[in-house]
Amino acid sequence: MKKKITLKHIARELGVSISTVSKALKNSEEIGADTKEKVQAFAKLYNYKPNNIAISLKNKRTKNIGVIIPDIVHHFFTTVFRGIEKYANAKGYNVIVCVSDESFDREVINMELLANGSIDGFIMALSAGTQLKNDYNHLKEVTEQGIPLVLFDRVTEDIKCDKVIINDKKGAYNAVTKFIKDGRKRIAMITTEDYFSVSRERAAGYRDALSDNGIAFNEDLILKFPSMTIDEKVIEDFFNREKVDAVLSVNEIFAIHSMRLVQSKGLKIPEDISFIGFTDGLLSKYASPGLTAVAQHGEHMGEIAAEMLIEKVESELEEETYTTRVLEPTIIERGSTVN
Template sequence: MKKTTLKDIANHFDVSISTVSKALNDSPEISKTTSEEIKAYAKQINYTPNFNALSLKNQRTKTIGVIIPNMLNYYFAQVLKGIEKTATKKGYKIITCISNDSLQKEIETIEMLSSGVVDGFILSVAEETEAKKEYNHFKSSIAKEIPLVMFDRVVEDIDCDKVITNDFMASVNAVNYLKNKGCKKIAFAAANMDLSVGKLRCDGYLAGLKNNNLDKDDSIIITTHEMYYKKHEAIVKPLFDQSFDAIIASNESVAIAALRVAKDKGIKIPEDLSVIAFSNGILARHSNPRLSTVSQHGEIIGEKSVTLLINKLENKIKTTTSETVETDIVIRDSSK
């Protein structure tokens, strides 16, 4: 069966191909009534645009590639929600891919989508990429004039737009909060130390201790490179051989593992132990007790990321910028 083209739709309405194209893309040059009629007819005859042809004609696909490390993390789902909502408003589509924290998967995805499929990328860097410090695929994309916007997990050495949260200050603020609530011995547990965000959170924790004249105790600091959820309980268990009255966890899974171990040992939350976790996801709201968290505002990060990329694409901006989204602490039942 012959594929329906823009020309077929144009002939049906006795208008130019350009008019049809503008109507399908919600151009303000075309009246709302005409646009709706053309779109309804296109849907009726199952018209699908030829994105490769569009790309060849005007060097733009109005499609953005989004690469996230995993779909299990509520934070990334929120970022994706912000990206999709804002992209749709601005007339762009997104193609979402999962790197599964694999360097090779990230490379393959960028290579595949760089061949005229997308105009640019929004991504959070895979854990393996950060661990191996292999960034040639990012440099190659930029060299091809396919811009990148990195969010959350970013690479300082890559000259691209970035949207971040101040993970360092978020940890400092968490220590300040716990100290103000009377906590004197604050533990720290991180399971993602290959990531820039893990290091920043740990550095912020140490700075927070120093600012509050609290002693650093290595026996209640656990930093690993382990990302597997099933092992988090084994990671935090050795902490409980020591005494402490608060813990800051690098993610919700680590925090929930700490809650389980505490319960097994008869430690009352939050009377005997306060727990604060990064970041503010579904697990935090439904754990027992509900977790106090550092909220990173993923949806806002998504909105800012896609806005930066579209501005760069449409206004041909050559300079790069970095934007910071402030965090705040959401108090629930796991802390005083």
């Protein structure tokens, strides 16, 4: 087993001091040409690579960024993650991921763990538990320590930091407007409880689009699920009870389930009823018919988040200016709506 070689080993072997070796490897002007050559050759021969941990301790910079997301088996989050990873990697940063599993406690634990020197900054989307509890002290602590933080997608007004979100309201607004243009009258919305910031925004867009087009808001056309899990029965009851000709869903799963259900009842998509779902994921693409989707551009969002974070990490001055980047959603039209 070849053990890792250090500056000390090289110094001893070559009969010079550690500082000489360090400088020689950095091609410092202070060191004579022959010594430099000797050291560099030796280092190459023994494949010397500086120890990251020691450098981190010295510079108080880890070149790691911490990402905390509610779930990793989730198309949107992985897409954002890919953007983060890509950008960070290109800038020489590594990414440490922790999954909060939608739990407040796990979010707090993971944050505290990473905040003790392991990372230079955080990128995160709030867990459901945290949004429900509405407790952001763990975020506050971190920012007060001067650790940069970027929130994406699931954000909160309560914390002053950089944020990047998509214009969920506008996404919903555009989707509903499209339905109306297509002549739809009874437009339903399938959503979750309001403690998700995104659900709130989308609901607002839905209402605005209706009222801007002179359609009365009808509470009966809103189907709310308490969590991300679906109750097949509830969906069935809803579609048996209400006559709807268009459905806006806050996620793919709800949309796909509903589509299958109405199809099994003999309705034709998009002739009898059309669908638009949030998040342009695999399911939307491969459903039959394809599900028209509000694309959230996760990868781009991730890149921007990483860019904002690294910018803050590398800027020495601690300005207290925080910006929120709002990305524009786009509608990807597929077979579930008339084009």
